[in-house]
Amino acid sequence: MAETFSSRNYMRDLRLPFCPGCGLYALSDTFLRAVYELGYKDLSNFIFTSGIGCTSWIPSPYFKADSVHTLHGRSIPPATSIKLLKPNFHVVVFGGDGDIVGIGLSHFIHAARRNTDILVIMGNNMVYGMTGGQVAPTTPYKAPTTTTPYGSFEHPLDAAKLAVAAGAAYVARWTTVHINELKESIKKAIQLQGFRFIEVVTQCPTAFGRRVGFKDVGEMLKWFKENSITVKQAEGMREEDSEGKIVVGEFIEMRRPTLVENVYALLKEVQKSG
Amino acid sequence: MPIRNEKRCHKVSSKTFFWQGNEACVEAAIVAGCRFFAGYPISPANEISEYMAVRLPKVGGIFMQMEDEIASIGAVMGASWCGVKAMTATSGPGFSLMQETIGWGFMTETPCVVVDVQRVGPGTGQATKAAQGDVMQARWGTHGDYSAIVLSPNSVQEMFELTIRAFNLAEKYRTPVMVLTDEIIAHLREQVAIPPLEKIEIINRRKPNAEDKIFFGLENVAPMPSVGEGFNVAVTASTHDEYGVRFTADPKVHRRMLEAINNKIKKNVNEIAEVETHNVDNCKVGIVSFGCTSRAVYEAVEAAEAKRIKTGHVRLKTIWPFPEKQIRLLAESAERIIVPEMNLGQLYYEVKRVACSSEVVPLNRIGGGEMITPEEILAEILKGE
Numbered sequence: 046m047a048e049t050f051s052s053r054n055y056m057r058d059l060r061l062p063f064c065p066g067c068g069l070y071a072l073s074d075t076f077l078r079a080v081y082e083l084g085y086k087d088l089s090n091f092i093f094t095s096g097i098g099c100t101s102w103i104p105s106p107y108f109k110a111d112s113v114h115t116l117h118g119r120s121i122p123p124a125t126s127i128k129l130l131k132p133n134f135h136v137v138v139f140g141g142d143g144d145i146v147g148i149g150l151s152h153f154i155h156a157a158r159r160n161t162d163i164l165v166i167m168g169n170n171m172v173y174g175m176t177g178g179q180v181a182p183t184t185p186y187k188a189p190t191t192t193t194p195y196g197s198f199e200h201p202l203d204a205a206k207l208a209v210a211a212g213a214a215y216v217a218r219w220t221t222v223h224i225n226e227l228k229e230s231i232k233k234a235i236q237l238q239g240f241r242f243i244e245v246v247t248q249c250p251t252a253f254g255r256r257v258g259f260k261d262v263g264e265m266l267k268w269f270k271e272n273s274i275t276v277k278q279a280e281g282m283r284e285e286d287s288e289g290k291i292v293v294g295e296f297i298e299m300r301r302p303t304l305v306e307n308v309y310a311l312l313k314e315v316q317k318s319g
Numbered sequence: 320m321p322i323r324n325e326k327r328c329h330k331v332s333s334k335t336f337f338w339q340g341n342e343a344c345v346e347a348a349i350v351a352g353c354r355f356f357a358g359y360p361i362s363p364a365n366e367i368s369e370y371m372a373v374r375l376p377k378v379g380g381i382f383m384q385m386e387d388e389i390a391s392i393g394a395v396m397g398a399s400w401c402g403v404k405a406m407t408a409t410s411g412p413g414f415s416l417m418q419e420t421i422g423w424g425f426m427t428e429t430p431c432v433v434v435d436v437q438r439v440g441p442g443t444g445q446a447t448k449a450a451q452g453d454v455m456q457a458r459w460g461t462h463g464d465y466s467a468i469v470l471s472p473n474s475v476q477e478m479f480e481l482t483i484r485a486f487n488l489a490e491k492y493r494t495p496v497m498v499l500t501d502e503i504i505a506h507l508r509e510q511v512a513i514p515p516l517e518k519i520e521i522i523n524r525r526k527p528n529a530e531d532k533i534f535f536g537l538e539n540v541a542p543m544p545s546v547g548e549g550f551n552v553a554v555t556a557s558t559h560d561e562y563g564v565r566f567t568a569d570p571k572v573h574r575r576m577l578e579a580i581n582n583k584i585k586k587n588v589n590e591i592a593e594v595e596t597h598n599v600d601n602c603k604v605g606i607v608s609f610g611c612t613s614r615a616v617y618e619a620v621e622a623a624e625a626k627r628i629k630t631g632h633v634r635l636k637t638i639w640p641f642p643e644k645q646i647r648l649l650a651e652s653a654e655r656i657i658v659p660e661m662n663l664g665q666l667y668y669e670v671k672r673v674a675c676s677s678e679v680v681p682l683n684r685i686g687g688g689e690m691i692t693p694e695e696i697l698a699e700i701l702k703g704e
Contacts, residue, residue: 057553059564092546094397106553106564111546113400114555114565115393116423122390123397126355129381130401131547152393155386308381315376 052077055088057109062102066262068221068247072168073103075224079231091135092127096120096149098141099175099249100168118149121156124163125304132305135164135235142169142183146204150182153204157211159304160239166231167204167242170249178252185289188257205244209297214239216296220246220269223293230295239303246291333515340478340505341366341408344434344498345374347482348406352521353432354380355398355405357391359413362446363502364436367408388413392420392433399429400554402524402545404486408434411453412443414460421495422461426556428535428543428580430489430496430524432482437501437610439686448688449502451610454665457497458639464577466584468591469497469639471609475509481636487522488591492583493540499638501661502688503611533561536576538583584640592642595634599645602631604700605653605677607646607670609635612659612691619696630700638666643673650674655703657682659691 055077063069080088088110095101097117105114115123120138128136138145145153145167156163172190173179179192183204187196205218215237219227227245234241248254248265259265269291276294279287331346338346344367348356356375358368368384375382381398385391391407398405409417414435424431437453439445457469468488472478482498489496527534527542527550534541534552541561544550553563558573566572584591597620599605604623608616613634623630633649635642649656656674658667659682667681682699684691 057564089549105555109551111548111551112553113397113546114553114557115396116419116556119389119393119420119423122357122385122393123400125385125390126357126381126383126394126397126405127401127546129383130355130398130403134547151386152390155390312376312379312381316379 050078050081054086055080055109056107059107061107063099064251066248066250067099068170068245068249069099069103069168071221071224072100072166072245072247073107075228076103076166076231079228079235082228083232083235091137092131093137093139094120094124094127095139096144097175098144098173099170100139100141101144103139104137118144118147119152120144121149121152121163121165125156125159125161128162128305129308132162132309136162138163138165140165140167141174142167142171142204143173143181146202146207147182154207154211157208157213157240157242160212160214160301161304162239164234164241164243167244168247169204169244170247170253171201172249172253174249174252178256190253190256205242205292205296208240208242212240213242213297214300214303215241215298217242218244218246218291218293218296220273220291220293221248222266222270223273226293237298239301331513331516333513335510335512337508338475338511339366339508340472340475340500341436342370343475343479343511344408344482344500345370347479348432348486349374349378349380350516350519351483351486352404352523353406353486354378355395355403356380356407357383357385357394357398357405358407358409359385359388359391361388361410361413363438363505364408364410364413364434366505367434367436388416389420392417395431396420396424396427396429399431400546404430404490406432406434408436410436410438411440411456414453414456418456418460422463422465423556424495425461425465425467425580426463427554428493428541430493430543432485432489432496432498434482434498434500436505437499439688445687447502448686449611449661449690450685450688451501451612451661452665452685453499454638454660454662457499464581466581467497467639468492468494468584469499469637471499471635471638472504473610473613473634474504475507476511477636478504479511479513483519483521487520490522490524491540492587493524493543494580494584499610501611503690535559535563536561536579538579538586540583588640588642589644591637592640593636594642594645595636596645597632598629599631599633599649600652602629602649602653604628604703605631605633605649605656606696607633607635607649607656607658607666609638609660609666612661615691615693615696616659618693619700622693622697623700626701628700628704641669641673646670646673650677653677655680657696657699659683659696661685661691
């Protein structure tokens with residue numbers, strides 16, 4: 046292990062492309078810090094896939110690692126085959142909310158159902174940031190965006206709850222003000238088996254914050270902090286009272302046979318029977 | 320739940336089998352080294368998935384039925400980047416859904432095989448009936464500039480041979496290769512003679528040396544690392560340089576990379592494009608055909624020659640890249656060229672473009688999977704008399 050942590054040790058010699066104040070700097074750094082604290086001095090035990098969107102850019106090409114940068118919404122199917130064929134590697138998917146639970150939603154649900162042995166980290170900025178701030182499936186009710194100029198008339202999707210319902214082995218949600226909790230969660234998730242999902246509510250000051258009326262990044266972070274309630278607190282609340290709150294914490298940790306375990310057990314059995 | 324133990328398992332060896340086209344496709348893929356298959360149910364390609372699900376685990380391969388065609392082709396691409404030969408099979412509607420990812424495959428130079436068992440379209444069309452309407456989709460189905468390799472078998476024997484060839488071309492040129500077949504060949508049962516396995520040529524992709532850094536965009540085909548080998552390979556279908564690093568702002572990088580991935584196909588047309596020819600340099604009437612339709616052409620040509628009409632035939636085993644040279648040769652002697660196909664005219668326009676000195680005549684039939692008969696082709700040949 047290198048003496049002190051530096052994200053540069055795990056990155057190509059390129060500058061991250063994100064806007065000033067973007068939460069993805071923190072997400073990228075926190076992930077690498079978790080990797081460092083687990084004792085990995087490089088990313089040679091990891092294979093990354095990602096889709097299209099700002100969060101998807103974190104591993105590709107910035108991580109000094111094997112990264113497969115796929116199409117919009119399509120990071121999970123290649124991650125599935127890569128994990129099946131390279132079962133000894135940690136396969137980690139980075140994607141935004143539009144990528145993972147918008148266009149790619151069905152892959153997300155089916156990967157959880159199969160208990161596919163991958164870790165999906167979703168940066169949820171509640172908007173399509175890269176394309177300029179259009180409404181997303183995660184945009185808060187009534188929030189103005191470029192395609193909902195009078196406020197969103199749709200209800201947002203709760204990706205964490207959905208992952209639990211679909212059969213995920215581990216689900217957690219944090220925000221960019223819960224950096225330590227997030228780091229510990231990533232460390233734990235890397236070491237668990239099966240389908241693991243961490244949602245990171247992250248600020249997009251450029252395409253979301255300024256349109257919904259936040260003065261600056263600080264105000265957005267304050268909103269995350271003051272608006273977050275724990276999973277436990279949410280359990281005791283009525284649905285209408287918790288609407289609009291950010292529920293943070295661990296939603297589930299469950300052990301059941303994973304896709305890799307099932308497929309390799311089948312291979313062994315079929316080959317034995319000839 | 321009782322699990323049916325499927326006993327159907329023949330080890331391919333050098334003998335004669337009685338196979339369905341879809342079954343020959345599976346056995347050929349396994350001989351070629353395919354060890355990963357992902358697919359989604361669709362008629363008339365289902366038998367390929369079903370046979371694969373039985374056969375692959377027996378040879379240590381992995382079969383996955385995915386949630387849709389987009390996931391299937393995505394999983395195939397991921398498998399290929401693990402160094403594993405991979406394939407999917409589908410029909411028109413599923414082929415349409417796969418197009419974006421097939422484009423990703425061209426741009427990232429990912430070898431894989433896509434079998435399209437053509438059915439009547441567009442839309443849901445006639446799901447269980449043969450057609451040849453995907454000639455242009457196989458060539459131009461995804462957006463942007465690329466060169467596709469598309470093979471077209473006309474018998475079960477050739478389904479076996481061309482599926483192996485598809486894998487070989489995919490590996491050699493690092494590109495998706497399409498096997499464009501149809502419901503008729505896929506469901507036909509015929510004898511297939513398997514040559515001694517050691518005599519079948521199997522090509523594997525070129526792997527990089529430890530010190531190699533360039534993995535993309537070479538006209539003579541860059542070596543391909545796998546993920547997990549320590550090369551830190553960045554794979555992206557965004558415009559990237561030879562090292563794989565994204566460069567979306569520079570027009571020069573894009574031009575350079577696209578020129579390379581197109582030239583690796585274009586400059587090797589003579590090697591890639593296979594045709595079967597009959598009497599091309601000494602005929603009055605010529606025929607250009609492919610796939611199931613060509614089976615009727617053989618009989619029509621024989622009947623025409625019995626009537627002392629010199630008839631030439633070019634049968635395309637490779638539709639794309641288009642074998643212009645042989646069509647030009649045919650056009651030099653044939654006054655009329657007939658292009659029979661089970662669509663409203665697709666290959667016809669390509670033949671017309673190349674054989675501009677001859678009169679090119681379409682002969683089309685769509686719907687119900689009904690083939691164009693030898694009599695109809697003969698009648699078209701005789702029209703010139």
